[in-house]
Amino acid sequence: MQVSRRARAMQESPIRKLAPLSVEAKRRGIHVYHLNIGQPDLPTPPEFLHAVAHFSEPVLAYGPSDGLPALKDAVCEYFSRYRVHLRPNEVLITTGGSEAILFAFNVVADEGDEIIVPEPFYTNYNGYAQMANLRLVPVRTHAEDGFHLPPDEVLEGAISPRTRAFLLCSPNNPTGTVLTREELERVAALCQKHDLFLIADEVYKEFTYDGRVHTSALELPGMESRVIVVDSVSKRFSACGARVGALITRNPQVMAACLKLGQARLCPPTLEQLGAVAAYQLGEEYFAAVREEYQRRRDVLYDKLTAAPGIVLRKPRGAFYMIVKMQGIDDADELAAWFLRDFSYQGETVMVAPASGFYATPGAGRDEVRIAYVLEVPKLERAAEVFLAGLEQYRSLAPAATRQVR
Structure with missing residues (x-):
């Protein structure tokens, strides 16, 4: 064997x-x-830990497969501070950002399909692609130019009949690169031209320096049905062990399919969600x-x-x-x-x-x-x-x- x-x-x-x-x-x-x-x-913010420690229900029961309503509301309120307006049914709470990536991979593509990703990239994308039986197609970026995206002809040259999505991470792990709005718009145009999804890993969205402001893929006009955002509290609130993330999309078909995956794993962790609700109430x-x-x-x-x-x-x-x-x-x-x-x-x-x-x-x-x-x-x-x-x-x-x- x-x-x-x-x-x-x-x-x-x-x-x-x-x-x-x-x-x-x-x-x-x-x-x-x-x-x-x-x-x-x-x-970790004491508000997070206090909320977990003061759970008072007599039974730690299953929660909703798409996450606690209070946390979905908190995520929507939080994103509104960044010019992104969401409804709770556009947010699915996941077991960490990792699960959100895995759900996105499984929903946008079938076995043997391809997702284009600039490299270097977060190494665990490889594992998620293996789990979903997908192929990651790398597009090379370079240290000498700060790991920014190559010209359009290079990006478009990576597209094949089996391509189903682009995957971008900004601010980036492992490079620290923050993509400009112009770079995001270039990728969005290719997604529209070739009928592709855009998966945006934005778990470091608060961590921008020198006065720079992060642009979310959710802000891109004409991309409402194509964008899937991966989010997480791990780095945002220094709570990596909590394993609370979110998948965000305005595409109802994508959300319905992701919810099926969420139902298969029952529910995300309840106590940590309560901690996240408290943390999201922290101010700027x-x-x-x-x-x-x-x-x-x-x-x-x-x-x-x-x-x-x-x-x-x-x-x-x-x-x-x-x-x-x-x-x-x-x-x-x-x-x-x-x-x-x-x-x-x-x-x-x-x-x-x-x-x-x-x-x-x-x-x-x-x-x-x-x-x-x-x-x-x-x-x-x-x-x-x-x-x-x-x-x-x-x-x-x-x-x-x-x-x-x-």
Whole structure:
């Protein structure tokens, strides 16, 4: 007997696969700075935790398959602050944004169909595509231009008779890129021309810096029946373990199909939904403080890294990630393992995510790592020093590669 082809084809997480080496490094007494995973260290709002702790019903019963009405109302009210007006029947509460993506994939396409996605992209899209028996078609973006979308002819060239949707993530994980309205409108025009859906992963919508404002796909005129937005409280309220997300669409057929999937898994978690209702009542001052903190972290990390030789990096404008391209490195997977297995700097090392796992194109991203700036500033400054010290030492082990660094 053997497991299914689907299971064998599932990609191992590039974010988590080095965990055993991290455990072993800590066992040897080495302090590890975790820059590999997007786990915010900011406190979960006490309002969220208070609502969960004060659940008073005698039975924790099944909730509605589409989510608690109070939470759907809260999501609608929240989006109205961002110029997007929704009705509760256009919101389906999901078990995290992950389930929303999986539902969207299963509803817009059949087995063997294709979804176009700019790469690098959130690595778990690969797993969801495998579960839905779909094929992700990558469109390459590059560090040198800040990972913005390529020209229309490149995007349109990826469309085939089996294409069913574009998938965009903005603000982006793993690059931190915030797509401009013009870029979104270009993709929308292609969707209209070729009769495609647009799946928009907007779970980092609040995290935009330097005065930039996120444009939601829900704002695009003429796209009302085509847009499916993926949303989540995980990063918004530093509540990754809550597993509460949402799928948003104005297309009633899409919503009805997604509701069937929701009914099959019964309901999203009730207690965490109650926490989310309370958190959504927080005002703009909460998000302003969060944005200010992450922008400060971004600036510290960006300045530290770009002051070193051989780093290709454009300042990310959103989320809390950056893809760092390193001259003189040809195997970032090995580099990431080496940091944990063979390197320490004054008793410390770093854990980063090799970027190759965020690409579908074979061989792409082998000179890049993703870094999440989810540590407070003093720790982030120190982590950057340790990373650069290790990078310099690693390059010295390969003199021929070092000559490429300038």
